[in-house]
Amino acid sequence: MSSVAFDESPHVPPAEVPEVELYHPKTFIGRYIWSQDAKVIAVQYAITAISVGVVALVLSGLMRLQLGFPHTFSFITPANYLQFVTMHGMIMVIYLLTALFLGGFGNYLIPLMVGARDMVFPYVNMVSYWVYLFAVLLLMASFFVPGGPTGAGWTLYPPQAILGGTPGANWGIILMLVSLAFFIIGFTMGGLNYVVTVLQARTRGMTMMRLPLTVWGILMATILALLAFPALFVSAIMMILDQALGTSFFMPALVSKGQHLAYNGGSPILFQHLFWFFGHPEVYIVALPAFGIVSDLISVNARRNIFGYRMMVWAILAIGGLSFMVWAHHMYVSGMNPYFGFFFATTTLVIAIPTALKVYNWVLTLWRGDIHLTVPMLFAIGFVFTFINGGLTGLFLGNVPVDIPLSGTMFVVAHFHMVMAVSPILVVFGAIYHWYPKVTGRMLNDTLGKFHFWVTFLGTYAIYYPMHYLGFLGVPRRYFAMGNTVFIPPSAQSLNVAITIAALIVGAIQVVFLYNLIWSYFKGKPSGPNPWRATTLEWQTPHTPPKHGNFGPTLPVVYRWAYDYSVPGAAEDFIPQDQPPGRKAPGLEEAPDASELGPQKPGALVT
């Protein structure tokens, strides 16, 4: 490449990145509450997101109790069931996964991995968290208002979302929409930080193509979110106006309970377009960070460079671009022009190509790697497995003729839980086991971790495999109880009991994980700076946990990509990104010179 200047002298000039003026907190409150340090903000995001996640988990347990043992629990009414479904879905997708991946992992990992002292706009970053917290509190408040939270389903389709028959059609829906609007404002503040930090604050030598895939995944997901969330924002505002001021953006002329409502001519389909314009990219907002993190977990634990790094980056870009062109596959049943249906079915199948590429590359990285079955690795492999599974059922649903009978059944519930619930959650767990030592300086307990993994992994299969079958039988989703439905055999009920028991076990076992998080914080085995012997910059910090400012007096200089594992001739089976070439590595006779090494193909490094 013409613009790369080769530096002939062995001396490396000091970083040309200007030193930044860091903000210096003096009090406890300044350091841990109103903090502008991305690492503290990350932990704040993570704790908040996991806390609401627990609420959503409890809601799913209640739903399962109802489905497994109908007519047993007098405190779950049909209206409650719908409210649980809605809040569970919305919390899990937006307030847990999006916030945790981008606000949590993004904040912690981006500055450390690119070699920056902090995010570029620390103050805005802090405000981002507090706006997020406010959005969460608004959402939680909706449990306590008259009428309770909204029961419109996480898709919030009008007109029913704001009609009297739906639970929470007054206060509930308004709080939900306002909370979403605040979430989006808060996210935009954070998102600006993540993007600009990756673009502008990389340390010397950290070219884009030397970024770990984790950063690529988070970067692309943030770009998608920045561009897609405005669609949700617009629809939230328009629906608030429809509900509160009586405009007719989405509300058609209606007769409700024998009365003509004042609405006229609005278009529910318009809402669906806007919603899915956001909703489909949202799937990838959750998936891309997971893809990135998994690539790194696999590479570290297989002690091999990731197979096809460039292909992985291209795939991330391609998925990002395509994900804006498939939204209407959620609307096959809304009576659209069949040619549109054909277009969207095609783009949906095309997006499977880069996705499949990524899966092949993970498998090829594992292939004949020196696999260390650590807890993070178990979760990563569990992810690849589950993702393939969910992807296959997705091919069913991507076809219009197959989708039409299955749409609205438990098959869909099983499919999307596999791809966008269980898969990313497995990555979240893997990532927490992986980076917890950096955050706290202590390892999580291994035995508890393995126990947690196996019960969660096998348990989710016990939950969702049978659910596909229920879908084939025609069991609809979002139903409080089936009653006497002719086409559904009684055996479906026994299956439902089994699913509920599995779900309760999986839910309960998460306590072990939370216990592990707290116990290890005080009693865990000290981890040292680099317990996984990884190459990326966050493991090379002078302090663990990293101090404010992340790195020592000077920023690290990067000489290589993030995947130098098991390089032939190197002293150790990993070379940190900031280790200069040609310098004698400890214990090595003669370090191979860069020019003598010659080009290496990815995958050619297996010994």
Place this chain on the structure above:
Amino acid sequence: MTTSLLVLAAIMAVVVWWLLRPTLNVKPWVEQRPIKNVDAEGTLPLPPVKVGLGVFLAVATSLFALLISAYHMRMMAADWTHLALPRVLWLNTGVLILSGVAMQWTRAAAQREQIDSVRIGLIAAGVFTVSFLAGQLWAWQQLNAAGYFVKTDPATAFFYLLTALHGLHLLGGMYVWGRTTARVLRGVEVGKVRLSVELCTVYWHYLLLVWLVLFAVLLHTHS
């Protein structure tokens, strides 16, 4: 939704172009010598706030493009009636153009380090902007008086929504304008505010452009 798709396609094209520029086809696994040339690392030669503003403008573009798409889709419904736009909008447009001109002039003054002109320019831009916002409120007032409320018909509702969102963006800009002007009045040197002035100028031009597009869309579809 075609508008939004086109806009998004354009934004994504910029993203991809930019990412391709540091060349996606380097072979990172080949060991390279330290890189001296900062350009080769793919960083834009701009201060982070400018890049941040650019990213924010992309977000705002997505927002307004989606609104325009929604407007067009909603227009197709049977109950659509065209709106009689208040005349004062023409005057407002002129005032907003003047505020953009004032900003541009201030920017030039800041580059020439003429603090007095910067002060005058900023205040002029502020006055024009406030007049624009007042004019928009006046337009609302006129519609109201003529019996067009948000509830009356969708075209009116969209009019209120579009102008409100545009106005809110301007108000956000006025916050930065206010801080910058306060600092100029307190007598800081030009170098300390030059960047803020530049950011304001870009933002004002952007919002002027958005307003022109919105106005054109409204005009195109009014009675």
